[in-house]
Amino acid sequence: MKKLEQSSMRFDLQIIASWIEPGSKVLDLGCGEGDLLHFLEENKRVAGTGIERVEAKVAQCIERGISVLQGDINEEVLDYEDDTFDYVILSQTLQQVYEPAKLLQSLLRIGKKGIVSFPNFSHWSIRVQLLIRGHAPITKQLPYEWYDTPNIRVITIKDFRRFSKKVGFNILKEVAINTDHHDRQGNIVKFLPNLRATYGIFLIGR
Amino acid sequence: MSEYIEHDKNGISVGLVEKKFFTFAEPPDELILEGGARLGPVTIAYETYGTLNADKSNVVLILHALSGDSHVAGYYSKDDRKPGWWDIMVGPGKGIDTNKYFVVCPNILGSCLGSTGPSSINPETNKPYALDFPMVTIGDMVTAQKALMDYLGIRKLLSIIGGSIGGMQVLEWCVRYPEMVVSAIPLATTTKHSALAIAFNEVARQAIMADPNWNNGDYYFGRKPNLGLAVARMIGHITYLSDESMRLKFGRHLQDKSDFSFNFDADFQVENYLRYQGTKFVERFDANSFLYISKGADYFDLESQHGSGSAVKAFSKARAKFLVVSFTSDWLYPTYQSKAMIQATKKNGLDVSFCEIEAEWGHDAFLLPNERLTLLVRGFLERVFEETRTEQHAF
Numbered sequence: 001m002k003k004l005e006q007s008s009m010r011f012d013l014q015i016i017a018s019w020i021e022p023g024s025k026v027l028d029l030g031c032g033e034g035d036l037l038h039f040l041e042e043n044k045r046v047a048g049t050g051i052e053r054v055e056a057k058v059a060q061c062i063e064r065g066i067s068v069l070q071g072d073i074n075e076e077v078l079d080y081e082d083d084t085f086d087y088v089i090l091s092q093t094l095q096q097v098y099e100p101a102k103l104l105q106s107l108l109r110i111g112k113k114g115i116v117s118f119p120n121f122s123h124w125s126i127r128v129q130l131l132i133r134g135h136a137p138i139t140k141q142l143p144y145e146w147y148d149t150p151n152i153r154v155i156t157i158k159d160f161r162r163f164s165k166k167v168g169f170n171i172l173k174e175v176a177i178n179t180d181h182h183d184r185q186g187n188i189v190k191f192l193p194n195l196r197a198t199y200g201i202f203l204i205g206r
Numbered sequence: 207m208s209e210y211i212e213h214d215k216n217g218i219s220v221g222l223v224e225k226k227f228f229t230f231a232e233p234p235d236e237l238i239l240e241g242g243a244r245l246g247p248v249t250i251a252y253e254t255y256g257t258l259n260a261d262k263s264n265v266v267l268i269l270h271a272l273s274g275d276s277h278v279a280g281y282y283s284k285d286d287r288k289p290g291w292w293d294i295m296v297g298p299g300k301g302i303d304t305n306k307y308f309v310v311c312p313n314i315l316g317s318c319l320g321s322t323g324p325s326s327i328n329p330e331t332n333k334p335y336a337l338d339f340p341m342v343t344i345g346d347m348v349t350a351q352k353a354l355m356d357y358l359g360i361r362k363l364l365s366i367i368g369g370s371i372g373g374m375q376v377l378e379w380c381v382r383y384p385e386m387v388v389s390a391i392p393l394a395t396t397t398k399h400s401a402l403a404i405a406f407n408e409v410a411r412q413a414i415m416a417d418p419n420w421n422n423g424d425y426y427f428g429r430k431p432n433l434g435l436a437v438a439r440m441i442g443h444i445t446y447l448s449d450e451s452m453r454l455k456f457g458r459h460l461q462d463k464s465d466f467s468f469n470f471d472a473d474f475q476v477e478n479y480l481r482y483q484g485t486k487f488v489e490r491f492d493a494n495s496f497l498y499i500s501k502g503a504d505y506f507d508l509e510s511q512h513g514s515g516s517a518v519k520a521f522s523k524a525r526a527k528f529l530v531v532s533f534t535s536d537w538l539y540p541t542y543q544s545k546a547m548i549q550a551t552k553k554n555g556l557d558v559s560f561c562e563i564e565a566e567w568g569h570d571a572f573l574l575p576n577e578r579l580t581l582l583v584r585g586f587l588e589r590v591f592e593e594t595r596t597e598q599h600a601f
Contacts, residue, residue, distance in 0.1 A: 049557070058561045062529065063581045065589030069548065069560045079552040 009035050011179045011186035012117045012199050016089060019115060019173065019203055020044055024086035027051070027111060029073040030093040034061035041066070051076045074103055080110040087113050092199075094118045095142075095151040101167045108169055108206050117201040120176070122156035122194050141183075141198050157193055157200040164204065173203035219289060220255045220297045220304050223280035225320060227251055230353050233329070237349065243340030247329070250354050251276045251320025252312040255296060256304035258360075263594055265360050266302055266587070267351070268292070268311040269368030269375040272442075272499050273491055275319035278311040279304075294575050301580035302587065307364065314375070315350040316342040316499050318492035325426065325492045337423035342498060344371070344506040348378045355386075362386055364594065365587055366526075369393035369572040370539070371503045377547075380524040381512045389527040389590040391583060394536050394572045396543040397508040397517060397550075403538055406445050407500040410438035414493045423494050435493040436484030443483050448535035448568030452476060517550035524551070527593075528558040529586040531579065533571040559586065 009017070013036045020026060022044040028037050031050025034057075040046040050068040052058045061068035069076055074097070077088075088111030090103070095118050097103050107114040119141035129137040136146040144151065155163075157176055164171050176193030177200075179186035189197040213219075229249045231237040236246030253276045258265065268278050270291070279296035281289055295301045296309055313321040316339075324339035331338075355363070363386055368376045373395025380390050399407070417434025419425055447455075456476040460466075463473065472478040513520030528551055532544040541562050551558040563578055565571035572579065 047557075055561060055564055059563075059578050059582055062559050062561060063585035065585055065592070067527070067557050067559050069552075069558065070562050071545075071560070076552075079549045081553060081555065084555060 008184065009039055010091075010183045011177060012091060012183070012201055013039070015175055015177060015188075015201050016091060016115050016117065017044070020046065020087055022046070025084070027080075027085045027088045029077070029088065029090045029107070031057075031061065031066075031068060033057050034064060034066040034068065036089065036091070037061070037066050037068075038064060073097075074099065074106075077103065077106040077110055082109055083112060085111040087111055087115055089115045091115070091117045092119065095153045095155055097153065100153060100163070104167055104169060104204070108204065112205070113172070114169075114204045115201070116160075116204060117199055118155050118160070119151075120157050120194065120197050120200050121154045122158065123198055124195050127195075139198075141179075155200075157197060160200060160202060164202075170205045171202055172205045175201045177201065213289060214293055214297065218297055218299060219293065220280040222284070223253050223255060223277070223282065223290070225251055225253055225276055225282070227320065228354050228357050230357065237346070237353075239340050239346045240343045241341045245322070245340055245342075248315065248322045248350060248353075249320070249326070250312050250315070250322075250350050252310060252354060253277060253280075253290075254311075255279060255309040256307055258308040262360055263362060263364060264307045264591065265363050266307045266309045267355075267363050267366045267379075268296070268302070268309060269351070269366065269372035269379075270311065270314065271368070271370035271372045272496070272503070273487070274313075274372070275317065276311050276313040276321075278309070292573070295580060295583065301583040302367070303584070306591070307587070310354075310358070310360075312351050312354055314347045314371075314499065316347070316495060316502060318495040319490075321350075323492065324423065324494035324498055334426040336426065336494060339494070339498065341501065341505075343502050344374045344378050345382065345511070347502070348375055348382055351375070351379075352383060362388060364591060365389040365391060367391040367393070367583070368395070370395055370569065371499070373539075374503065374506045374508075377508050378506075380526045380528075381508065381520055382523075384523050384525040387524075387526040388594055389529070389586070390524075391529045391531070391586065392544075392547070393531045393579075394533055394539050394569055396539045397520070397547055398506060398510075399504050400543070403445075404504045406441055406538075407504055410441045411497050411500060413437035413441065414497060417493075420493060423497075425493075430488070431493045432488040435488045435491065435496060436481075438493075438496055439484045439487040439491075440480040443480055445538045446568055446570040448537060448566065450535055450566045451568050451570075454566065455479075517546060518553045521547075521550040521554050521556065524554070524556060526556070527590055528556060529582065530558065530560045531572070531582065532560075532562045533565040533567070533569070534562060535566050536569045536571065538569040 026046045026048045028050045037048040058070040088107045126137040176189040176197030177186045178189050231246035231248040236244035277290040279290040279293045298305050316323045318325045324335050328335040366376045373392035376392045414434035417431035419429045420431035459475045461475045461478040509517045532541040
């Protein structure tokens with residue numbers, strides 16, 4: 001039963017969930033309808049809270065018994081005291097953040113550890129679209145046209161590693177994944193991840 | 207708050223209910239009020255719905271706003287024209303499910319709908335108190351509610367729910383009796399009235415006091431200040447709606463006519479609506495109660511009364527899990543006031559959820575049928591109820 005539930009969750013969330021110690025305090029930034037928090041509460045007894053901007057998604061979280069705040073993640077993180085959480089999660093949202101350095105610093109102020117996942121912009125299919133066809137790439141992971149995309153930051157797995165040195169945080173663990181079937185299934189990419197992985201997932205610390 | 211009471215469209219109701227009374231603080235053990243005055247005896251009217259479970263862990267306390275009463279749901283008799291004021295939310299299978307929870311709703315101290323207030327008989331004079339009634343605060347209302355809970359043998363409240371002035375009482379409960387409150391749902395409310403809210407209340411009070419029949423509050427044996435109270439109610443109704451809701455509901459439509467009357471009759475629908483609401487209100491509400499309750503609400507300041515001016519400090523006393531709800535078009539208690547509350551709860555590491563519901567109906571939105579609000583309340587209550595059970599097992 002538990003396994004079934006796990007595989008119905010996005011594959012990157014399955015990896016993230018596996019990194020979280022049972023019983024910890026977790027904040028999920030941009031938690032959507034609360035799939036990850038729900039899973040963590042059911043299976044790892046975490047005390048979870050989410051922040052989500054869209055009213056309908058917030059309402060869905062509360063209806064299913066998840067604690068969630070409606071608001072802008074960049075502002076909401078400012079109210080928490082230092083070390084409030086064991087983990088702060090930012091899954092598939094970094095590419096939409098206006099001031100990523102500032103947000104990641106807040107994340108590691110209020111959380112002892114951070115978990116960040118994002119679509120890898122140097123995946124071969126993106127490179128091919130740019131190189132051969134010469135148009136702004138559209139993929140399953142980044143499905144928008146250039147004129148209506150919420151994804152304002154172009155990040156690759158390599159770039160994130162460089163960014164960690166610049167901003168001054170540590171990468172404690174990293175996994176590159178390749179996903180298929182609506183991102184529900186996937187596999188871990190060890191060989192040439194920056195070229196072959198659709199997502200990068202990083203556990204970061206101070 | 208306004209009255210939107212309608213029969214449940216699915217015909218589901220908690221059924222016949224009865225108003226009960228609890229009297230305490232008999233002299234010489236009067237209730238000592240925040241202002242220092244003594245008041246006694248004190249009667250609190252209340253109603254209950256559903257069944258108290260064996261370990262008394264399923265109590266939901268509903269607290270009403272300025273003009274509400276203990277009659278939150280159901281009917282007094284088979285011929286009753288209307289159910290209680292929140293019948294859409296409270297009943298079998300509804301947002302606050304009376305099959306699961308034991309719901310208590312007391313009428314507030316200072317009201318005229320069953321509980322002791324300025325229209326009650328002063329035992330010293332055998333006449334209505336009128337302005338001899340001492341000023342009662344939100345804190346005093348809560349003290350009286352606590353006495354009722356003691357009387358009912360209730361030591362834990364699974365949840366306290368209230369909108370507007372009812373929400374202020376919810377917040378007061380959370381910091382005054384933190385060990386009793388498992389969870390709290392403050393709706394469309396604030397930790398303190400803004401100058402704008404006080405200003406509207408003051409105009410409403412002035413309308414009552416300017417009515418010659420008000421007679422310094424001493425009108426119980428003669429003509430009542432009905433005009434003043436009606437105008438006060440009209441002002442209230444403007445603040446409960448919004449620019450958008452009034453535009454949609456009335457626009458500039460004329461009432462039963464195609465042209466202006468060129469006199470001061472109610473030409474516009476909105477004029478007619480306000481006059482109707484005002485006239486209807488005086489049939490059931492006491493002008494002095496309006497003065498006392500509105501002033502008590504203006505005095506409420508959770509931050510200064512419980513945190514020396516700091517919201518963070520005030521909420522440091524609270525232990526409850528919170529669900530805070532505001533409405534986009536509420537300009538009486540705008541969302542920024544709920545956000546300030548949330549900021550303080552977050553800084554205290556409290557478990558808090560917040561949703562700003564998109565609604566065009568202004569402050570009154572919390573009383574109107576709203577599927578989203580119903581689902582939020584239901585989901586939150588189910589969660590906290592379940593959590594109390596697992597926590598009990600853990601011990």
